[in-house]
Amino acid sequence: MPVTIQDVAREAGVSVSTVSRAFTLPEMVRDETRQYVLQTAERLGYRPNRAARGLITGKTGNLGVIVPDLSNPFFPTVLKGVQSRAREADYAVFLADCDENAAEEIALVQAMAKQVDGVILCSSRMSASQLERIVGTTSLVFINRQARDQPAVLMDAAGGMRQAIDHLAALGHRRVAYLNGPRASWSNRERRRGLRRAARHGMEIVELGPFAPRFEGGPHAADLAIAEDVTAIIAYNDLMALGVMSRLADRGVAVPGRMSVVGFDDIPMAGMATPPLTTVAMQNERAGRAAVDLLVNLLTVSGADAGDLRRELECQLIVRASTAVPADHD
Amino acid sequence: MPVTIQDVAREAGVSVSTVSRAFTLPEMVRDETRQYVLQTAERLGYRPNRAARGLITGKTGNLGVIVPDLSNPFFPTVLKGVQSRAREADYAVFLADCDENAAEEIALVQAMAKQVDGVILCSSRMSASQLERIVGTTSLVFINRQARDQPAVLMDAAGGMRQAIDHLAALGHRRVAYLNGPRASWSNRERRRGLRRAARHGMEIVELGPFAPRFEGGPHAADLAIAEDVTAIIAYNDLMALGVMSRLADRGVAVPGRMSVVGFDDIPMAGMATPPLTTVAMQNERAGRAAVDLLVNLLTVSGADAGDLRRELECQLIVRASTAVPADHD
DNA sequence: TGAAACTCTGCAATCGTTTGCAAAGCCGGT
DNA sequence: ACCGGCTTTGCAAACGATTGCAGAGTTTCA
Numbered sequence: 001m002p003v004t005i006q007d008v009a010r011e012a013g014v015s016v017s018t019v020s021r022a023f024t025l026p027e028m029v030r031d032e033t034r035q036y037v038l039q040t041a042e043r044l045g046y047r048p049n050r051a052a053r054g055l056i057t058g059k060t061g062n063l064g065v066i067v068p069d070l071s072n073p074f075f076p077t078v079l080k081g082v083q084s085r086a087r088e089a090d091y092a093v094f095l096a097d098c099d100e101n102a103a104e105e106i107a108l109v110q111a112m113a114k115q116v117d118g119v120i121l122c123s124s125r126m127s128a129s130q131l132e133r134i135v136g137t138t139s140l141v142f143i144n145r146q147a148r149d150q151p152a153v154l155m156d157a158a159g160g161m162r163q164a165i166d167h168l169a170a171l172g173h174r175r176v177a178y179l180n181g182p183r184a185s186w187s188n189r190e191r192r193r194g195l196r197r198a199a200r201h202g203m204e205i206v207e208l209g210p211f212a213p214r215f216e217g218g219p220h221a222a223d224l225a226i227a228e229d230v231t232a233i234i235a236y237n238d239l240m241a242l243g244v245m246s247r248l249a250d251r252g253v254a255v256p257g258r259m260s261v262v263g264f265d266d267i268p269m270a271g272m273a274t275p276p277l278t279t280v281a282m283q284n285e286r287a288g289r290a291a292v293d294l295l296v297n298l299l300t301v302s303g304a305d306a307g308d309l310r311r312e313l314e315c316q317l318i319v320r321a322s323t324a325v326p327a328d329h330d
Numbered sequence: 331m332p333v334t335i336q337d338v339a340r341e342a343g344v345s346v347s348t349v350s351r352a353f354t355l356p357e358m359v360r361d362e363t364r365q366y367v368l369q370t371a372e373r374l375g376y377r378p379n380r381a382a383r384g385l386i387t388g389k390t391g392n393l394g395v396i397v398p399d400l401s402n403p404f405f406p407t408v409l410k411g412v413q414s415r416a417r418e419a420d421y422a423v424f425l426a427d428c429d430e431n432a433a434e435e436i437a438l439v440q441a442m443a444k445q446v447d448g449v450i451l452c453s454s455r456m457s458a459s460q461l462e463r464i465v466g467t468t469s470l471v472f473i474n475r476q477a478r479d480q481p482a483v484l485m486d487a488a489g490g491m492r493q494a495i496d497h498l499a500a501l502g503h504r505r506v507a508y509l510n511g512p513r514a515s516w517s518n519r520e521r522r523r524g525l526r527r528a529a530r531h532g533m534e535i536v537e538l539g540p541f542a543p544r545f546e547g548g549p550h551a552a553d554l555a556i557a558e559d560v561t562a563i564i565a566y567n568d569l570m571a572l573g574v575m576s577r578l579a580d581r582g583v584a585v586p587g588r589m590s591v592v593g594f595d596d597i598p599m600a601g602m603a604t605p606p607l608t609t610v611a612m613q614n615e616r617a618g619r620a621a622v623d624l625l626v627n628l629l630t631v632s633g634a635d636a637g638d639l640r641r642e643l644e645c646q647l648i649v650r651a652s653t654a655v656p657a658d659h660d
Numbered sequence: 661t662g663a664a665a666c667t668c669t670g671c672a673a674t675c676g677t678t679t680g681c682a683a684a685g686c687c688g689g690t
Numbered sequence: 691a692c693c694g695g696c697t698t699t700g701c702a703a704a705c706g707a708t709t710g711c712a713g714a715g716t717t718t719c720a
Contacts, residue, residue, distance in 0.1 A: 002444070004675090005676065006676080014699080015701080016700090017678080017702095018699060020678060021678090021679090024678075024679095025678095028697090028698080028699095029698070029699080030697080030698060030699090033699085047441075048676085049675090050444060050677095051382075051385055051445060051676080052675070052676035052705090053676080053677050054381050055381055055382055055675095055705045055707090056676090056677055062424075062445075070406040070407075071406055071407055071410055071598065073403060076405075076406045077400075077401055079400055079427075080401055084427070084429075094422055094423065094424055094425070095413070095424070095425035096413065096417075096423070097410060097414070110377065111422065113377070114332070114377060114378075114380060114381070115380055115381065115392075115422065215602050243602070246602060249604055268403075274579055274604055334705090334707085335706065336707095344669075346706090346707080346708090347669070347670060347671080347672095348670075350707065350709085351668095351669090351708090351709090354709095355708095358667090358668080359669080360668060378706085378707070379705090380707095381707090382705070382707040383707050385674090385677090385705095385706080385707070385708090386674065386675045386706090386707060386709080388675085
């Protein structure tokens with residue numbers, strides 16, 4: 001039922017080779033015949049079978065993406081970037097959700113390997129040794145994770161953290177809490193790295209946690225922060241920050257009057273909260289696009305000097321209404 | 331470099347047919363040899379090339395999903411259901427985002443057609459006539475959209491709407507506004523269908539809109555609703571409801587004191603808002619799983635009586651803190 | 661002991677493409 | 691008229707699997 005290259009060849013009165021070449025090596029076939037071939041192909045509704053093509057070329061024209069959890073609003077945005085850039089580059093994308101599970105992640109990479117030209121790993125949950133195991137199975141590009149000399153697009157979260165601290169310092173905060181995310185998380189380590197600069201401002205940082213990087217982690221964290229008598233809170237991510245604000249509201253602690261709150265990620269919800277959340281925006285969609293660029297580049301270039309293997313994206317502090325000058329401690 | 335069936339055959343001292351059968355028709359090869367073959371396959375790290383297999387069997391083992399917009403939090407959750415069920419059924423999933431664009435959606439279905447055994451269309455944006463054009467290109471299952479006799483999993487939004495109205499009626503509301511989503515949207519029509527029952531309660535419904543089904547559509551809608559002097563608002567979806575609440579807060583209209591608000595979808599954010607939003611929950615993840623079930627069933631069953639072609643999922647009203655007894659109109 | 665009936669395995673064709681190689685046609689130069 | 695070179699086309703062999711058919715053993719039964 002589906003129309004193959006043979007059908008086009010027969011209909012156009014040429015050999016399959018010619019049809020094939022009309023598509024892939026246009027300059028090798030006479031203008032006149034090529035026109036005719038393409039035209040009959042169009043008429044019959046022919047679309048080359050990529051699987052068959054891949055069998056012989058070794059390239060599938062597909063790429064894979066693995067994310068830890070689709071229901072974390074961070075990932076759909078980067079996925080969207082991957083999507084659109086992939087389509088521009090004429091790649092189709094395989095998606096998999098590993099449910100925050102490193103073992104599953106490995107299994108998925110291996111399952112995908114044969115069907116894709118490369119895979120993009122978002123915020124991989126794998127340990128360093130697990131990573132070793134899959135390097136080499138297929139071309140890999142990491143997002144938000146640095147692994148040996150593997151290509152990666154990184155967010156300068158440390159820089160974002162510095163901006164957040166600078167912002168709070170400028171407002172006059174002298175004692176702020178940082179609410180840790182998962183201890184093993186690479187992102188959390190990055191954020192903490194940015195924290196170190198705080199000393200320069202003579203600012204005191206109280207580290208709390210780790211907490212679950214979700215809304216549910218917020219209330220608990222908020223209580224601890226209040227007890228520590230800080231005037232501002234920086235949360236590992238927006239979800240947690242939202243949970244914090246919700247708890248603060250319940251306990252009658254005014255934001256930003258009595259307590260300033262800063263998040264990370266700028267998930268869509270951040271701007272809709274009350275008050276709108278000050279947060280460090282990551283360029284998710286661009287990260288997704290950049291990852292595809294890196295991968296495509298890696299695949300097409302001879303392999304030797306594939307240009308930049310690393311791409312670092314700036315973060316930007318978005319100041320909204322959840323931060324303000326600290327209240328006087330009467 | 332990648333290990334093929336030939337390698338396994340050579341290493342195990344049998345023919346490729348035997349290796350192939352050891353995997354696909356186990357009962358056809360002697361226990362002893364099968365064990366040995368599988369064992370060497372395992373040792374060499376052999377994984378069958380699904381593309382090659384697909385070429386001859388006509389089945390790819392892949393399925394596609396097309397969503398209108400990944401950044402709408404509604405879709406990642408159904409996607410998650412699709413994901414997990416697909417993996418259980420040993421299918422890999424292709425994902426595409428059509429950017430709310432019907433033409434793009436068609437193009438994507440056609441592009442996918444050859445690489446998948448079927449595709450799942452979430453909340454398709456196509457018109458009826460556009461749908462006609464793609465029916466037949468590949469097996470289709472719809473989510474949240476009814477199209478002729480095509481298999482579909484539907485959410486009983488009308489039923490959900492009735493629950494919402496009943497709830498408001500029970501609280502004593504007599505005049506409520508419904509904020510329409512996009513006019514062409516099938517979902518919006520479904521919700522309106524549920525609205526008709528309102529008459530029975532002697533309740534007065536004021537229809538407003540259409541509005542953009544996003545947070546940004548909320549403020550405008552809120553202003554109009556206030557002007558209509560209603561005591562409760564039902565929004566097309568949660569995003570809009572959130573925008574409404576934000577605007578009401580800005581204008582000093584207490585929720586639920588002065589105005590009750592109900593949304594649709596129960597996106598993760600709904601429970602985190604202040605006050606937590608009363609909303610009609612859709613079983614997104616289950617819908618995703620159900621769609622895969624339908625599709626797989628459609629593909630494996632001989633084709634004749636494929637069992638149920640339609641699956642309707644209940645909606646459930648989640649009463650949170652954004653609805654209450656209306657204030658006296660002093 | 662021989663034939664029939666099974667069980668198990670291998671040969672080779674096939675799926676829809678791409679691509680190296682060679683054939684065919686055309687050109688101009690001698 | 692012939693030869694060399696160029697352009698355009700076709701033939702046929704891959705790619706990595708599956709599967710109908712037939713052959714080689716083995717068992718069963720008369």
